[in-house]
Amino acid sequence: MQISSAESMLMQALWDRHPQSADELIRTLGPAQGWHESTIKTLITRLLQKQAIVAEKDGRRSLYAPLLTRDEWIADQSESLLDRVFGGRVAPLVAHFAEHRKLSRKDLAELKQLIAEIDDAD
Template sequence: MKNKNLDTNISDAEWEVMRIVWTLEKAYTSQIIDQLKAKKDWSESTIKTLMRRLVQKGLLITKKDGRKFIYIPTVSQVEMMHQAASDLLNKMCDMHKGEVILELLKEAPISKGDLMKMTEEIDKKEKNAPEMVPCNCLKNGSTVC
């Protein structure tokens, strides 16, 4: 499912639909509607509109199963989350990205296994890390933001 340059410009409501389909791996229209109606006060037509938009954006495909439609993601949840996070970080000052990532680390629920992987990655990255990351907000590359 590797897909570069994903359109991560999806609404919060579209994220809700995608989370259901990712969790179920593939989902019938009725499953998506039932799950969203249990969580949100949305009409069936609103939910179907969200699903249609996600198909148009290429994030879901549909297959017919008799008289029913199955929705299948074209991108994994981790890929989409990574791309959305990268898009956001690319809008930020390079000098402050470490601080933001540290705050996210403090706030996010993270498994021991993922923490071990992060520690390994930090150990690798630390070997070549600069003393200070320069600001990239101004054209001349100021070191202070």
């Protein structure tokens, strides 16, 4: 089951903090995304159907929490880009960002660090 782009905004909110009531989601996401109350209700319903979140009763209302983990989602999205766009190879992807000067000095440092670690682990 696929999480749509609007739905993923709601997931992000829940990954950042959970559980949250519909009301909380509405109050934070509404303004942030320019969504009406109903829109958020719909997204909640769809995410429940997709079993990306669960509802836990808390008296009259429900508290929602993610079922799909952020990591699973990130992995999924990344895989998809990698396969669709870069033929499954990582280096071209990084090269792309490098060429387009999307690599900040900090990114570079982190990358070096990362590569060193991987080398060590090898």
